[in-house]
Amino acid sequence: MTSSRGLTRLSAHRMGAGLRAGEFSARELLDAHLSLIEAQDGALHAWVSLDFERAREAADRADTTLVAARGVSAAPRDGSTPTLDALPRLLGIPVALKDLVVTRGRPSTAGSRILESFISPYDAHIAERLDAAGAIVPGKTNMDEFAMGSSTEHSAWGPTGNPWALDRVPGGSSGGSAAAVAAYHVPLAIGTDTGGSIRQPAALTGTVGLKPTYGRVSRFGIIAFASSLDQIGPFGRDVRDTAILLGTIAGRDERDSTSAPVAVPDYAGELPSSDDEAAASLRGVRLGLPRQYFVKGMEPGVEARVREAVAALADAGAEIVDVDLPHTDYGLxxxxxxxxxxxxxxxxxxxxxxxxxxxxxxxxxxxxxxxxxxxxxxxxxxxxxxxxxxxxxxxxxxxxLKAQKVRTLLKRDFDEAFAQVDALVAPTSPTVAFPLGARLDDPVAMYLSDACTLPVNMAGLPGLSIPCGLSEGLPVGLQLIGRAWDEARLFRLGRAYEAITADAKWRTLEPTDLRALDDPATPGPMERVAIMGR
Amino acid sequence: MPTLSRADVQHVAHLARLGLEGHELDRLEGQLNHILDQYAVLAELSTDDIEPTAQTIELENILREDVARASLTPDDALAGAPARRGDLFEVPPILGG
Incomplete structure (x- = not known):
C-alpha cells in the first residue's frame, strides 16, 4: 500500500499501471495530489485557479471506466467496452494547464488583469484531447503575463517560487507548470514555448520539458503571443511521461490551419523499455555541439554539467561533432x-x-x-x-523585414548543421535559477535568459530540456535540438541519457525546499519579495 | 539606428492605443532606447540577397470544404461583452456626438 504522499512521487506511467492493476483508484490518486496542493500552494503559488470539485467528478468517471474495463478484461464481452490495455494512457492522471489554455466556463487569464473576469465560451483543442483521454485537470498554473517573460514574475497574480530554492524564480513563462511538476503537485503539465518558455523553466526546476516542432500541436484555444513562434508542449518528471503527454495532444486539427498534417508516432510506445536497450541506442548517433551556445555570461557550473553530460553521451557510444551555428549571436x-x-x-x-x-x-x-x-x-x-x-x-x-531575413540565416545555420549530425546538444539556460527580483528592472538581462533557446523557435524546430545535474544545489538543463518533426529521436536520446545516468546521486535528490513548503510559517512568494526589500 | 525621443514614445503609445502615465513614458523612453541599441548588431549583416522567413513550415492555402457548420451561439459569443444590445456588441458612438 503506497502512502498518499508516496502516490505523488510515482511517474505518470507508473500511476497508469497502478490504476489498471487496481492498486489505487483515480480518486485516491487525485486526492493525494490535491492535499499536497492545498498544503503547499500558499508558499509556492504555482496555481492561479483550482477546481477540485470538477477534478473529483472527472476522477470518479475515470474510476467507473477502470472498473468496467477490469470486468471486461476478466470476462471478454462484445467489444463495446474497452479492455484495460485499450484505455488511454492518461486516464485518471492529473495534468495541469498553463493559464493561457482556454477552458469552457472556467477562468483563463494568461496572467493578465485584462482577462481577470474572462470566462471562455469554448474549450481549447488540447483541453478537449485531455478530457477525451480521461486526464484530470485540477486547475491552471501561473505564468508571465501573455507568456512574456523568463521568470513568471511578470504575472499580474504575483510570482511563483522555485521548489529548489523558494527565494528564486522557477523560470518562465511557464513557471507555474514547471514548479507544480517539480513539487509533485501533478506528474504532468502543459506549457507553451515562444522563445524558451517550456525549456528554460524545465531546466531551472529540474524537470523535463519539450518544445515541439512548430505546427505539431493545434493552438486552437491558446491565447496567442507571437503566432509564428508559439508552440504548446509537455512538462513531466521523466522523458517517458513527457512523451505520453505529447502523444495525447499532438496532431492536425482543422481549426488551427498552422497545425500540420504530419503523422504522429507512438512516442512513448516506441521508447526502449530497459535501461540497457536505451543506452545501447546511443551507439553511432552523431551529436553536434554548437560552439556558439557556450555563451558569454554562462555560469561555470552550468557549463561544467553540460560538458560532463556530453562526455557521458560520448562514453556511451555517441559521436560528438563540433558544429557552427554562426548567426546565433544575432538570434536575440x-x-x-x-x-x-x-x-x-x-x-x-x-x-x-x-x-x-x-x-x-x-x-x-x-x-x-x-x-x-x-x-x-x-x-x-x-x-x-x-x-x-x-x-x-x-x-x-x-x-x-531585416529580422525576418536574419531569421532565414538562423534557419539555414540549423539546416547546415543537420546535414552533418542527427541532433544538437547544448545548454538550455546559461544560468541556474536566479533570485526573485534580480532581473526585474533590467529587461535586457531578462531577455538573455533565452539566448540558447530562442533560435530554436526562430527555426521552428523541436527542443527537449532534460535535467543533467546540479550546480550550487540548483538544477541544470541539457538541451537536445532536433530536425523538424523529429521529436521521437529527442525522446530516445533523452531516455538514453536517463539510462546512462540512472545511478547518479543527483537523481535521488528531491527539490531542496519541498520541506519548507510543508511548514505553514513559510511565507508566500509575494511576501518573500517584500521581505527581500522590493 | 535612430533613437526614440519622448515625443516618439508618445506617438508609438498612441498608435498602440495604450494610455500611459508620465512615469511610464519616462521609464519606457530609457528602456526602449536601451533595447533598440541591442538591435544595432543586425546592421552588421548583409541581407540584400536573403529572402525573409515569415513562418517555418511549408503549409500554404489551407482550405476546407465550404459547408455550413455550428459555431458559437450569439449568447456564448456575447457572454463576455461589457455591454450588449440584443444580439449586438454595444459601443459608444464613433460618428458625430
Missing part, C-alpha cells in the same frame, strides 16, 4: 523584433468591447487607452511598444 535581437511585432498585432484584440476588462473613457479612443493602459502590465506594454514601433511606417524595413 531578431527574436526581440519578431516576437514583439507579432505580439503587438495579437494583443490589439483586447479592446474592451467584446470580452475582458473594459474601462470607460470620454469616447471610443478614450475607452481603448483606459482599458489597455490599465489592463496590461509593464512588460506587456514594453513589448507592445517595441512591436508597434518596429512595424510603424518608416521602420518596417529596418527592423521587421
Amino acid at each position: 535581437a531578431t527574436y526581440y523584433i519578431v516576437a514583439p511585432a507579432e505580439a503587438s498585432a495579437n494583443l490589439a484584440r483586447y479592446d474592451g468591447i467584446r470580452f475582458g476588462r473594459s474601462v470607460r473613457g470620454a469616447d471610443v479612443l478614450g475607452n481603448y487607452l483606459a482599458t489597455r493602459g490599465g489592463g496590461f502590465g509593464a512588460e506587456v506594454k514594453r513589448r507592445i511598444m517595441l512591436g508597434t514601433y518596429a512595424l510603424s511606417a518608416g521602420y518596417y524595413d529596418a527592423y521587421y
Whole structure:
C-alpha cells in the first residue's frame, strides 16, 4: 500500500499501471495530489485557479471506466467496452494547464488583469484531447503575463517560487507548470514555448520539458503571443511521461490551419523499455555541439554539467561533432523584433468591447487607452511598444523585414548543421535559477535568459530540456535540438541519457525546499519579495 | 539606428492605443532606447540577397470544404461583452456626438 504522499512521487506511467492493476483508484490518486496542493500552494503559488470539485467528478468517471474495463478484461464481452490495455494512457492522471489554455466556463487569464473576469465560451483543442483521454485537470498554473517573460514574475497574480530554492524564480513563462511538476503537485503539465518558455523553466526546476516542432500541436484555444513562434508542449518528471503527454495532444486539427498534417508516432510506445536497450541506442548517433551556445555570461557550473553530460553521451557510444551555428549571436535581437511585432498585432484584440476588462473613457479612443493602459502590465506594454514601433511606417524595413531575413540565416545555420549530425546538444539556460527580483528592472538581462533557446523557435524546430545535474544545489538543463518533426529521436536520446545516468546521486535528490513548503510559517512568494526589500 | 525621443514614445503609445502615465513614458523612453541599441548588431549583416522567413513550415492555402457548420451561439459569443444590445456588441458612438 503506497502512502498518499508516496502516490505523488510515482511517474505518470507508473500511476497508469497502478490504476489498471487496481492498486489505487483515480480518486485516491487525485486526492493525494490535491492535499499536497492545498498544503503547499500558499508558499509556492504555482496555481492561479483550482477546481477540485470538477477534478473529483472527472476522477470518479475515470474510476467507473477502470472498473468496467477490469470486468471486461476478466470476462471478454462484445467489444463495446474497452479492455484495460485499450484505455488511454492518461486516464485518471492529473495534468495541469498553463493559464493561457482556454477552458469552457472556467477562468483563463494568461496572467493578465485584462482577462481577470474572462470566462471562455469554448474549450481549447488540447483541453478537449485531455478530457477525451480521461486526464484530470485540477486547475491552471501561473505564468508571465501573455507568456512574456523568463521568470513568471511578470504575472499580474504575483510570482511563483522555485521548489529548489523558494527565494528564486522557477523560470518562465511557464513557471507555474514547471514548479507544480517539480513539487509533485501533478506528474504532468502543459506549457507553451515562444522563445524558451517550456525549456528554460524545465531546466531551472529540474524537470523535463519539450518544445515541439512548430505546427505539431493545434493552438486552437491558446491565447496567442507571437503566432509564428508559439508552440504548446509537455512538462513531466521523466522523458517517458513527457512523451505520453505529447502523444495525447499532438496532431492536425482543422481549426488551427498552422497545425500540420504530419503523422504522429507512438512516442512513448516506441521508447526502449530497459535501461540497457536505451543506452545501447546511443551507439553511432552523431551529436553536434554548437560552439556558439557556450555563451558569454554562462555560469561555470552550468557549463561544467553540460560538458560532463556530453562526455557521458560520448562514453556511451555517441559521436560528438563540433558544429557552427554562426548567426546565433544575432538570434536575440531578431527574436526581440519578431516576437514583439507579432505580439503587438495579437494583443490589439483586447479592446474592451467584446470580452475582458473594459474601462470607460470620454469616447471610443478614450475607452481603448483606459482599458489597455490599465489592463496590461509593464512588460506587456514594453513589448507592445517595441512591436508597434518596429512595424510603424518608416521602420518596417529596418527592423521587421531585416529580422525576418536574419531569421532565414538562423534557419539555414540549423539546416547546415543537420546535414552533418542527427541532433544538437547544448545548454538550455546559461544560468541556474536566479533570485526573485534580480532581473526585474533590467529587461535586457531578462531577455538573455533565452539566448540558447530562442533560435530554436526562430527555426521552428523541436527542443527537449532534460535535467543533467546540479550546480550550487540548483538544477541544470541539457538541451537536445532536433530536425523538424523529429521529436521521437529527442525522446530516445533523452531516455538514453536517463539510462546512462540512472545511478547518479543527483537523481535521488528531491527539490531542496519541498520541506519548507510543508511548514505553514513559510511565507508566500509575494511576501518573500517584500521581505527581500522590493 | 535612430533613437526614440519622448515625443516618439508618445506617438508609438498612441498608435498602440495604450494610455500611459508620465512615469511610464519616462521609464519606457530609457528602456526602449536601451533595447533598440541591442538591435544595432543586425546592421552588421548583409541581407540584400536573403529572402525573409515569415513562418517555418511549408503549409500554404489551407482550405476546407465550404459547408455550413455550428459555431458559437450569439449568447456564448456575447457572454463576455461589457455591454450588449440584443444580439449586438454595444459601443459608444464613433460618428458625430
